[in-house]
Amino acid sequence: MPDLLVELFSEEIPARMQGRAADDLRSLVTGALVEAGLTYEGAKAFATPRRLALTVHGLTSRSPDQSEERKGPRVGSPEKALEGFLRGAGLSSVAEARIVSDPKKGDFYVADISRPGRPAEEIIAEVIPAVVRTFPWPKSMRWGSGALRWIRPLHTILCTFGPETEEPEVVAFEVDGIRSGNTTRGHRFLAPDAFTVRRFEDYVSSLEKAKVILDPARRRDVILHDARDLAFASGLELVEDDDLLDEVAGLVEWPVVLMGRFEESFLAIPPEVIRATIRANQKCFVLRDPATGKLANRFLLVSNIAASDGGRTIVAGNERVIRARLSDAKFFYEQDLAVTLDERLPKLDKITFHEKLGTQSARVERIAALATEIAPLVGADPALAARAARLAKADLVTGMVGEFPELQGLMGRYYAAAHGEDPAVAAAIEEHYKPQGPGDRVPAAPVSIAVALADKLDTLTGFWAIDEKPTGSKDPYALRRAALGVIRIVLENGLRIRFAGAIATAATLPADVAADLLAFFHDRLKVQLREQGARHDLVDAVLADARDGDGAGAGDLLLVTRRVEALGAFLGSEDGRSLLAGYRRAANILKAEEKKDGRSYESAVPDRHLLDETGENAEKVLAAVLDAAIGHAVAHVAREDFAGAMATLAETRPAIDAFFDQVLVNADDPAIRLNRLALLARIRAACHTVADFSRIAG
Template structure:
């Protein structure tokens, strides 16, 4: 079957756009081919700084013939209706239509429409120009006199199609004066001459000879292995950086890794500053000295050219720029150290956090007060927690954080340590932002925990109070991340805190706001637990039962919610648990039907023990005895927060429930006996609801 090769050759495509552009090209072209009736075996897209390429192999040579039967108006319909039918069906006159009789609706016109298949070349020639013209670049430009918008000026389009056993043909089309062909160009400097391409295999080979590595994954591998080897040869270790590696691989077509150095005096700067400076400004990797664990005064750069002098000029140029950048960083660092963090606090009064939530200074005051209140709950010193919160945002107005915003918190820790603050305060200044994502660590030191919780809770309650909540996929203030941060801090540290009481510490925060924010936390908790493998229905069952007020603790104690979910999952994984769930469902279904029929709830109906002794069956008496014992033990275990024990107590109901349903007719003819038996079923339902709403459990 034929293969398609497409290349769009342009000026440099920004590295951050390349991966998505390649996937977009693949999706748009293959989607259009399939929509046109073609099928294919596989497709793969590639990107380099100057080209997007796509290969589609096993593509059918022609779309199939199609036959369609289109029903039209009734015989005798007005002329306008007939004209519309003829136009839509592509018929010249009504005589070309068939008349079909329907016994109920009468006679109708029917058009038999035949659509012959089309050659793949014709489909491609129509599809590719439309893809190019409507390509979804996040940013694009228009140049010259044409109307085409592309990320950078588009130079050539290569498009060939044909089977492996034959000479492929150029799919002929034109886009804004650029006619498709079968030639491409190699590396801008190392092999700028154009060369002819037949199919994908010789395209890759030709590019390789022309000093272009087409596959981004291969470019990344080359850079990574060469960097490791160069570092090892110098007795150093590469500080690996996946994000930087991906970016650098998008900047070069022929990667050549080179090593440079800088003055050792710059190592007095915090290592994170050195790394940020070299990474942000020169896209270079830093190296570690394994003998000391600290950074070495070396760096690795990735050139896009194999220079005749071995890269000496390139290295020297990068060294000059890095020397200047590190000099600036050293200046900022020393200037920042000259003033205490506390002396910088007045500047926060001039920075607006949010027009409805006040300045950063006002926010710091709220966080400091809340940190002091949270501190005893998490085992932290209130004075240290308040001090850390007061200084936590001060580094936002330092020169270093102004230059590198990603170092906020970290620089505050360095400055706090340098000015003699308590180590717990310095650590909390850095860690109060954490965790910032699923891969980030959570604070574990008590002072850090108190400030981190206060910071996130102030953000959440603040935006809830002004009704700026996340909607759909929009979350401009990262409130979902803040809530997940609180959840992770609470769960990973096993903190027993009631969220509602913390919410209500904010002035003007109502009970309704608190309930709504807690529901938001529950949604985030479900996401967190699902990612950890917990069943969403068990989370719903526990939350629903606790929210109903029939069992304690409240749902704002996240640690106990999770422990209940875990205990419920462990119970249902056993045979007794599965049978208990089946018995509950049978009891609940009977109660639902009878309560609807009788118009009453049997939850409040007490079991008549006297009637049970005179007219009850042994299986009934046994169920009531076991039900009373199991319920009492479960309630005691729940009070002691032994959820696994409570689940085991309920599991003991299983044999008695099975025997009851096997021997007893619930809807007895005697109304008193029937009511008594329905009360027993209500007892089963109530016992299970002590731990979770079993009606929400699936499976």
């Protein structure tokens, strides 16, 4: 079957856009081809700084013939209805339609529409120009006098189609004066001349000869392999950086890794500053000494050219720039050290956190007060927690954080340590921002935990108070991340904090707003537990019986998690599955009878004398077993022994099974029927001592 090759050759595409652009090219083109009736075996897209390429394998050479029977209006319908039918069916008169009789609806017109298939070349010649003209670049503009909007000037379009056994054809079309062809160019400097391409296989090999590695994954591997080898040859090791590696792979078509150096005196700067400076300004990798773990005064750069002088000029140029940048960083660092964090606090009065939530200074005071309240709950010194909270945002007004915002917190830790602050305070200044993502570590030191929780709770309660909650996919203030951060801190440190109370301490919120925020925590907890393998319905079951301020669901997230784990283990056992089946049988009967009777049996109490009079031993046994089980289960739950509570409930299984086997619930005697429904309500109540079983699926 034929293959399609497309290349869009342009000026340099920003590295951050290349991966998405390649995916968009593949999905848009293949989607349009399939919609037009063509099928294919496989498709893959690639991106380099100067080109987007797509290969579609096993594309059918022609779309299938299509036939359609389109039903029209009834015979004798108004003229306008007939005109619309004829226009939609492509008929010139009703004489071209046939009349079909329906016993109920009468006679109506039917058009038989046939559409012959089309050659793939014809479809491709429509699809590619349409995709190019509507390509979803994040940013684009018109270049020159044309109407086409593209990320950078588009120079050529390569488009060939044909089977492996024949010479492929150029699919002819034009986009904004650019005619499709079968030529492309190699590396801008090393092989700039045009050359002809037939199909994907010789396209890749020809590009390689022209000093272009098409596959970004392969460019990435080449860079990483060469960087490791070059570092090893110098007795050093690469400080790996996946994001930077991806970016650099998008900046070069023919990667050449080179090593440079800078003065050892710059190593007095914090290593994170050196790395940020070299990374941000020159897209270079730093190296470390494996013997000490400290940074070395070397760096690796990735050139897009194999220079005739072995890269000496390129290295020298980068060294000059890095030297200047590190000099600036050293200046900022030394200037920052000359002023204590305490002395910087007044400047926070001039920084607005949010127009409705006041300044950073006001926020710092709120965080300090909340950290003081939380500190005893997490085993932290309240005074140290308050001190750390007051200094936590002071580095925002330093020169270094102004230059590299991503170093906020970290620089505060360096400055606090240099000025003699308690190590716990210095650590909390850095760690109070954590965790900032799923892979980020969680604070473990008590003072850091107190300040981190206070910072995130202040953010959440503040934005809930002004009704700036996340909506749909929009979360401009990263409130979901803040809530997940709180949850991870609590769970991974095994903390017992009731967040209903914590929310009330953080801010005075109306009851409905506080409840909504607590529900938001529950939703985030479900997300977290699902990622850990828990069933969302079990989380719902545990939370549902504790929505009021006194239950476990009122905010003790660790307790909720333990209950979910115990419930999951119990329902995975034979006893658990059997009890769930008995619960459902009882609940279903109750639901039907409550609907029929127009009342609830929730609070109905079995009449003991009537149990004796019926003579049904299974009834009396079940009543006695349920009384004991509920009492024991409640006691186990009070001790937070959830496994014990569920084991107690499991002991009711034989009595429940016997009751359903031997006793008719809907007895003829109304009093006996009511008594037996009350027993079913006791089964339901027993199960609800540990969770709302009605929310358990499956």
